[in-house]
Amino acid sequence: MKLTFTPEELEFQSEVRAFFQNEIPADIQQKQDRAIPLEPEDTRIFHKLLYDKGWAGYNWPKEYGGTGWNAVQNYIFHSEMADANAPIIIPFGVGMVGPVIYTFGNDQQKQRFLPDILEFNTWWCQGYSEPGSGSDLASLKTRADRDGDHYVVNGTKFWTTLGQFADWIFCLVRTSSDVARRQEGISFLLIDMETPGISVKPIITLDGTHEVNEVHFENVRVPAENLVGEEGKGWTYGKVLLEHERAGTAGVARTRYRLQKLREQAKRSVRGAPPMVEDKSFMRRLAEVEVNLKALEYTDLRTLATVASGKAPGPESSILKLVGTELQQAVDELYVEAAGYYALPWVPEQFALDFPDDERVGEGIETDASSRYFNFRKASIYGGSNEIQKNIIAKHVLGV
Amino acid sequence: MDFSLNEVQTMLADSVEKFIANDYDFDARQKYVKSEPGFSKDVWQTMCELGWTAVPFAEADGGLDGGPVETMILMQRFGRGLLVEPYLANVVLAGGALSRLATESQKERWLAPIIGGELQATLAFVEPQSRYEIANVQTTATKSGDDWSINGKKAVVLNGGNADIMIVPARTSGNATDTDGITLFVVDAEAAGVSRRNYPTVDGHQAAEVELDNVAVSADSVLGEVDAAYATLSEIVDEATLAVAAEAVGIMQILTEKTVEYAKNRQQFGVPISSFQALQHRMVDMFTASEQTYSLLVWATMANADRGEDAKQAVHSIKYQIGTAGKKVGQEAVQLHGGMGMTWELDVGHYFKRLTAIGQMFGTADWHLDQLTA
Numbered sequence: 220m221k222l223t224f225t226p227e228e229l230e231f232q233s234e235v236r237a238f239f240q241n242e243i244p245a246d247i248q249q250k251q252d253r254a255i256p257l258e259p260e261d262t263r264i265f266h267k268l269l270y271d272k273g274w275a276g277y278n279w280p281k282e283y284g285g286t287g288w289n290a291v292q293n294y295i296f297h298s299e300m301a302d303a304n305a306p307i308i309i310p311f312g313v314g315m316v317g318p319v320i321y322t323f324g325n326d327q328q329k330q331r332f333l334p335d336i337l338e339f340n341t342w343w344c345q346g347y348s349e350p351g352s353g354s355d356l357a358s359l360k361t362r363a364d365r366d367g368d369h370y371v372v373n374g375t376k377f378w379t380t381l382g383q384f385a386d387w388i389f390c391l392v393r394t395s396s397d398v399a400r401r402q403e404g405i406s407f408l409l410i411d412m413e414t415p416g417i418s419v420k421p422i423i424t425l426d427g428t429h430e431v432n433e434v435h436f437e438n439v440r441v442p443a444e445n446l447v448g449e450e451g452k453g454w455t456y457g458k459v460l461l462e463h464e465r466a467g468t469a470g471v472a473r474t475r476y477r478l479q480k481l482r483e484q485a486k487r488s489v490r491g492a493p494p495m496v497e498d499k500s501f502m503r504r505l506a507e508v509e510v511n512l513k514a515l516e517y518t519d520l521r522t523l524a525t526v527a528s529g530k531a532p533g534p535e536s537s538i539l540k541l542v543g544t545e546l547q548q549a550v551d552e553l554y555v556e557a558a559g560y561y562a563l564p565w566v567p568e569q570f571a572l573d574f575p576d577d578e579r580v581g582e583g584i585e586t587d588a589s590s591r592y593f594n595f596r597k598a599s600i601y602g603g604s605n606e607i608q609k610n611i612i613a614k615h616v617l618g619v
Numbered sequence: 620m621d622f623s624l625n626e627v628q629t630m631l632a633d634s635v636e637k638f639i640a641n642d643y644d645f646d647a648r649q650k651y652v653k654s655e656p657g658f659s660k661d662v663w664q665t666m667c668e669l670g671w672t673a674v675p676f677a678e679a680d681g682g683l684d685g686g687p688v689e690t691m692i693l694m695q696r697f698g699r700g701l702l703v704e705p706y707l708a709n710v711v712l713a714g715g716a717l718s719r720l721a722t723e724s725q726k727e728r729w730l731a732p733i734i735g736g737e738l739q740a741t742l743a744f745v746e747p748q749s750r751y752e753i754a755n756v757q758t759t760a761t762k763s764g765d766d767w768s769i770n771g772k773k774a775v776v777l778n779g780g781n782a783d784i785m786i787v788p789a790r791t792s793g794n795a796t797d798t799d800g801i802t803l804f805v806v807d808a809e810a811a812g813v814s815r816r817n818y819p820t821v822d823g824h825q826a827a828e829v830e831l832d833n834v835a836v837s838a839d840s841v842l843g844e845v846d847a848a849y850a851t852l853s854e855i856v857d858e859a860t861l862a863v864a865a866e867a868v869g870i871m872q873i874l875t876e877k878t879v880e881y882a883k884n885r886q887q888f889g890v891p892i893s894s895f896q897a898l899q900h901r902m903v904d905m906f907t908a909s910e911q912t913y914s915l916l917v918w919a920t921m922a923n924a925d926r927g928e929d930a931k932q933a934v935h936s937i938k939y940q941i942g943t944a945g946k947k948v949g950q951e952a953v954q955l956h957g958g959m960g961m962t963w964e965l966d967v968g969h970y971f972k973r974l975t976a977i978g979q980m981f982g983t984a985d986w987h988l989d990q991l992t993a
Contacts, residue, residue, distance in 0.1 A: 353957050355887035378958050424961050425953075425968030491748035491757075500985040552946075555979065559750045560775040562979045563820040580818060580828060589821045593972060596953050597961050604957060606897060 224291070232295045239303035242268055246572065251304050254587040255570045256428075259342070259384045265306045266339035275313060275337045283321045283329065284337050290527040294520070301472030309381065312336040312343040315460050316389040319407065323448035323456050332409070346376035346390035346410075346434060347457070353377075354607045356391070357401045357454065361436060363392035363408055365443070370394070370408060372416075372439040378601070382419050382432035385412050391453050398451070407453035409445040416440070426593040427567060469543030471516045477550050478509060481557065484584050495557050508549045515542050534616040541608045544598035551595050554588040561585040622917060624692065631685075632692050634669055639700035645966040648701055652823040656781045658704045667736035672710050676718050680726050681734050687858065687924040691865040691916065698869025701970060703823050705741075708778035709733050711862045713740035715855040716786045716803055720843030729784060729805060741782040743773035743829060744856060751982040753788075753856055754798045754849055758831060760789035767841070769804060769812075769834040779827030780817025782808050787831065791846050798849040803842040810834050822976035823969065857934045860981040861920055867941045867977045868916050870970045871909040874952040877967060878902060881956055898955060905951050908944040915940050935987040941977060942984025949974040 224232065243251075247261050257265075269275045277296055279285020288296065300308075308314065317336045320328055335341040352359040361374025372392060382388065388410050395404035410417070416439035421429045448456055482505070485495035495501050522536040555562045561581040569579050569586065579586070599605045613619050624632060643662065651659040666672055674689050676682020683689070690711065697706060710733070717730040732738035749755035758771025769789050776785065785806045793800030806813065812834035817827045843851060879902055882893035892898055919933035927933075949971040953960035960967045978984070 348958070351886070353887065354892075358887070358889075423963035425963055425972065427963060488748075492750050498985070500989055504985075555975065556983050556985065558979070559983075560745050560979060563775050563822070563826060563976055564818050565821040566818050578816065580816065589972075589975065592975070593821070593968070596950065596971075597958075599954060600957055600961065604954075606895075609897070 224295075228291055228295060231292060232299065235296055235299040236303070238272060238274075239299055239305050242272070243303070243305055247306065248304075249572060251306060253570070253572070254591070255572060257306055262306065262309060263339055266308070269308070270338050275339070276317075277308075278314065279317060279321065279337070283317075283333050290523045294523050298472040301476045304476060309339075309342070311345050311380070311385075311389075312339065312341065315345060316343050316387075316409070319389070319447060319456050319460050322459065323407070323452075327444070328409075328447065341386045342381070342384050344379050344382040344385035344388050344412075344434075346379060346388045348378045349375055350377050350433075354604050357405070359391055359393060359405065361390065361392050363394050363406060363441070365394070366440075368443050369440045370443060370446070372408070372410065372436045372441055374436050376434040376436075377431075378422070379419075379432045379434045380430060382412075382434055383421065383429070388412055388434065389447075391457055394450050394453075402454040403451050405453040405457075406450050407447040407456045408441060409447060410436075410439065410441050414439050414441065424594060424597070426590045427565075428590075428594065430594075469515055469519050469539040470547055471512065471519050471543065474512055474543070474547050474550055475516070477554075478505070478512065480584055481505065481550065481553060485557065489582050489585070492559075501553070501556065505553055508546060508553065511542070511549075512546050515539070515546060518542070537608070537612045537616050540602060541605050541612070544605060547598050548592075548595055551588075551592040554584055555592045558585040558588040562589045565589070628689060628692055631671075631674070631689060632696065635671070635693060635696040635700075638665070638669070639696065639702075643700050643702065645701065645969075648703060648823075649969075652703055652819075657819060657823075657825040658781075662702075663704050664736050666704060666706070667734065671706070672714075672736065673734045675710065676714065676730070676734065680718060681731055682718070687861055687920045690858070690862050691920045694862045694865035695869035695872075695916075698866035698973075699873045701870070701966065701973060705739065705778040705781065705824070707859060707862055708741040708782070709739065711859045712742035712744070712777070712855060713782075713784070713786050715858055716742055716842060716851065719851050719854070720803060720848070725805070725839070725842065738783050739778065739781045740784050740786070741776055741778045742786045742788075742855065743776045743779065744788055744852065745774045745776070747772050747774045747828075749774070751986045752796065753852055754801065755796045756788050756790045756801050757795050758787065758789045760791050760802060760804060760836070762791075765838045767804065767836045767838070769806065769831045769836055771831050773829040773831070775820075776815075776827045776829050778825060779808075779829055780815055780825055784808060785813075785829065786842065788848060788852055793846075800846050801848045801852065802845045803848045803852070804836050805840040805842060806831070806834060806836060810836075820976060822973040824976070856981060857923065857931070860934050860938050861916075861923060863977045863980055864916055864919065864937045864941050867945045867974055868909070868913050870974050870977075871905075871912055871945055871948045874948055874967065874970050874974075875902070875905045875909050878905060878952045878955045881959075885957075892955075901951055901955060905948050908948050912937075912940050912944045932991065935982075935990045938982055939984045939987040939991065942982075942987065945974045946978055946984075 247265060250257055274286055276285030277288060277293060281287035313336055317333060320332050347356060349359050349361060361376060363370035363372045390408050390410055391405050392408050393404050394406040398404040416437045418435045420433045422431045422433055423429055488494050518535050519539060522532050525533050564580040566580050670683055671693055673682045674685040674693060678684050714730060714733055717726060721730060733740050744753055746757055760767045760769045769787060785808055787804045787806045788801050789804055790800055791802040812832040814830045815827045820826050882898060883891050885892045915937045919937040922933040923930045952967050953971050956967050959965050
């Protein structure tokens with residue numbers, strides 16, 4: 220047992236820290252720090268910066284232009300990125316479809332898609348869920364019928380995150396209904412969003428923002444060469460994709476960053492009110508969340524150490540998403556409580572760099588406490604709801 | 620022991636239920652939220668005509684002589700209907716102050732038109748630094764001749780942007796957190812020196828930040844005795860706390876019903892999700908929380924109607940319960956509705972947001988628990 224990094228790892232840590240401290244454009248960092256949503260252009264700039272540094276493929280092997288980093292390096296990278304409150308890496312390209320393509324795609328697909336994913340020339344989105352297929356994903360109904368050199372796609376994908384900006388979508392589609400298990404008739408298809416017959420409709424979430432979409436496919440003709448791997452094996456690829464991202468999905472670093480911010484604000488008097496540190500009840504609950512987060516951090520590190528030694532993640536890795544989202548939401552609740560009455564104002568227009576300071580309502584972390592709390596109720600629903608996570612743990616880990 | 624409603628109370632309950640069923644669906648509500656002034660003036664007029672704005676006031680003041688029980692009946696149903704009309708600010712808060720402290724002529728000037736729907740009002744009892752301590756009043760009123768001059772800031776003033784008058788607690792003597800030395804003034808919202816920053820709140824209601832800069836107020840705008848408003852202010856805030864607690868109970872009950880209904884209809888894995896035991900237990904927990912909270916509400920309301928010794932304890936208890944159980948029920952309703960619960964389109968998320976806002980008003984669960992252990 221050893222809790223410290225090696226000298227090489229410490230050196231790497233300083234390099235990453237310096238990068239995020241010095242290289243993020245000031246306006247983008249300001250938006251991050253004031254909870255102002257980034258424009259798609261900001262997101263592109265951020266990804267290109269990573270690309271120019273050679274870090275865009277943080278999770279990819281070297282042969283495809285990735286960093287070839289080990290699990291510890293990836294851990295350091297993500298921690299530093301969170302501590303700097305840098306923008307998040309949009310996961311759909313480099314985190315999700317990229318690994319599927321380099322693992323299961325053919326050479327032609329690798330050459331065609333991987334460089335643009337890495338360089339963020341193409342914005343990808345994910346087409347998994349459907350109106351009738353949420354937790355029960357294998358019941359999906361979007362069909363892809365073979366017609367000569369093409370598939371003809373019909374159906375509706377739901378909750379497509381940032382689909383309004385996407386150039387491409389990777390979809391799980393049904394290519395056969397004549398199968399023993401529903402999972403067997405599912406294929407993994409890459410679709411250009413410009414293809415005729417695709418329409419994108421916004422879904423507004425309860426916090427009033429447009430993040431997710433409904434993507435409708437009507438007789439969309441997709442070249443058969445866009446099928447990844449074998450027809451009918453899409454479910455397996457999709458699952459690999461989910462497991463690929465397991466280590467580090469707990470969001471420990473981001474949650475820790477938010478707790479630090481909360482502690483900082485708790486120490487000072489806001490508008491002349493007594494500082495929250497004087498509120499024993501509040502501070503006890505803050506400490507409670509910190510204890511749980513520390514536990515999760517070490518669950519995450521245990522997983523990491525196993526992966527770093529070349530073994531498959533242990534059973535403890537199955538709880539990362541579950542506990543990670545619970546703690547994320549617990550911190551959101553503390554923010555709301557700390558805001559007191561200032562959790563009430565809803566002034567979306569003040570999330571702009573040029574918004575006049577004297578018209579601002581609420582201070583610091585108060586301003587988006589409620590919006591974020593509402594928005595992140597999604598965390599225990601998306602990516603396999605926490606109920607589904609428990610089913611998976613019960614079945615595959617406990618064996619019951 | 621009798622927990623049933625009498626004939627008049629039943630009529631009141633029926634009239635609200637009928638109105639909401641026939642004239643106040645969620646789509647209409649969403650339309651009112653988006654409109655100016657953030658609620659429906661027509662609905663407000665109807666509420667006045669149906670006598671609801673008169674409910675808690677004495678007959679002599681043009682009221683219906685109701686008390687906390689009648690307010691509970693209304694608010695619980697307003698919760699079910701997710702009403703955004705400013706009943707709390709006008710009737711419970713401003714009306715509560717006027718009915719307790721105003722002279723006959725002051726009542727005629729301000730309370731009567733509130734009951735009639737001609738005047739919008741509020742009580743500005745929160746300051747930027749005060750959190751939940753209502754004695755923390757730093758807004759000052761200084762006397763010059765017969766008049767007063769008010770200076771200070773009021774925070775998150777409910778219905779503040781739409782109010783024609785604001786009842787403003789101001790410090791007329793003592794230190795910033797003393798209970799003695801607080802006086803209530805009726806301030807014309809359009810008076811010179813009043814500036815308001817109006818904004819919507821997360822629950823679809825309206826509030827404002829208010830600045831008072833040398834606002835001149837005449838002697839006939841003082842409510843009650845100078846320096847002695849704290850006890851009354853505290854009573855009004857307790858009554859308002861009970862009112863929002865009743866509204867929250869209505870929301871918890873309808874969220875439980877809606878969740879059960881959704882779970883019965885939503886098919887996954889070839890069966891309704893209500894057939895999963897894990898989810899059944901979660902819905903039972905929501906039901907249990909709602910029933911327990913209603914029980915506390917009944918106790919708290921009756922203890923306050925009787926002005927019993929346990930009245931204050933009951934207020935802290937019910938608001939603690941709203942803060943914890945209400946939060947749980949709101950979160951579970953969204954969670955069990957899955958992605959649909961996250962949408963703006965569905966009412967569930969909006970009920971959840973109102974529960975959240977109520978949780979932050981008049982003291983969080985922690986704050987009330989602290990009062991109970993103090």
